Amino acid sequence: MIHVECAYYAMMRERSGCASESIQTEAKTPEELYEEVVSLHGFSPERAHVKVAINDSFATWETPLQEGDRVAFIPPVAGGCDHV
Amino acid sequence: MFELSELPIDPIRLAKECRNDGAGALVTFEGRVRISNQGRTVIRLEYEGASELAANEFANIEDETLDKYDVVAVTCQHRVGVLEIGDVAVWIGVLAAHRGPAFEACRFVIDELKERLPIWKKEFYTDGDSGWINSA
Numbered sequence: 001m002i003h004v005e006c007a008y009y010a011m012m013r014e015r016s017g018c019a020s021e022s023i024q025t026e027a028k029t030p031e032e033l034y035e036e037v038v039s040l041h042g043f044s045p046e047r048a049h050v051k052v053a054i055n056d057s058f059a060t061w062e063t064p065l066q067e068g069d070r071v072a073f074i075p076p077v078a079g080g081c082d083h084v
Numbered sequence: 085m086f087e088l089s090e091l092p093i094d095p096i097r098l099a100k101e102c103r104n105d106g107a108g109a110l111v112t113f114e115g116r117v118r119i120s121n122q123g124r125t126v127i128r129l130e131y132e133g134a135s136e137l138a139a140n141e142f143a144n145i146e147d148e149t150l151d152k153y154d155v156v157a158v159t160c161q162h163r164v165g166v167l168e169i170g171d172v173a174v175w176i177g178v179l180a181a182h183r184g185p186a187f188e189a190c191r192f193v194i195d196e197l198k199e200r201l202p203i204w205k206k207e208f209y210t211d212g213d214s215g216w217i218n219s220a
Binding site for chain 1: 131134140218
């Protein structure tokens with residue numbers, strides 16, 4: 001078990017009712033952790049549309065999680081618009 | 085240089101601060117709040133950003149820009165909080181010796197920034213509805 005800090009933004013922050021929370025988890029990767037927080041809060045974005053950041057840098061879903069990591073799930077951003 | 089700002093963006097001040105004796109060109113871009121989106125009338129909107137991550141990712145975009153184009157500096161300020169129609173949401177300034185690379189790099193920076201920076205926009209409409217944009 002490790003403790004990680006999960007950060008939520010925008011629609012995920014509204015859905016969970018918190019900007020961040022400490023989670024005790026057996027998840028080894030952000031991929032496993034995302035499954036956990038989806039079942040906890042019922043987040044709607046599919047993982048394919050979400051990015052992950054660990055300690056304020058973008059990371060891959062397979063990065064091994066460490067005790068105390070700050071993990072931010074990044075739902076689709078404002079700018080991905082077809083009009084230029 | 086990058087900043088997420090809770091205060092109104094001041095394009096005149098930002099442009100004045102873009103100084104470099106070797107730069108003969110300053111190209112700037114202002115993104116403003118538009119009254120309609122996808123056929124709906126917008127009253128106001130709210131931007132929310134992940135500030136540390138945004139600053140780190142902007143630094144990556146800045147490095148890529150300096151590698152790819154013959155420019156000397158890139159500055160960006162992005163608003164967070166509540167914005168009204170016409171308010172400046174994002175400001176970019178690119179300094180270069182000559183105008184060609186400055187124009188090209190400015191376009192590159194705004195395109196990359198919109199794809200990559202962790203900044204979200206919630207629109208509020210005249211019918212009382214609201215929604216996060218591109219919240220797949």
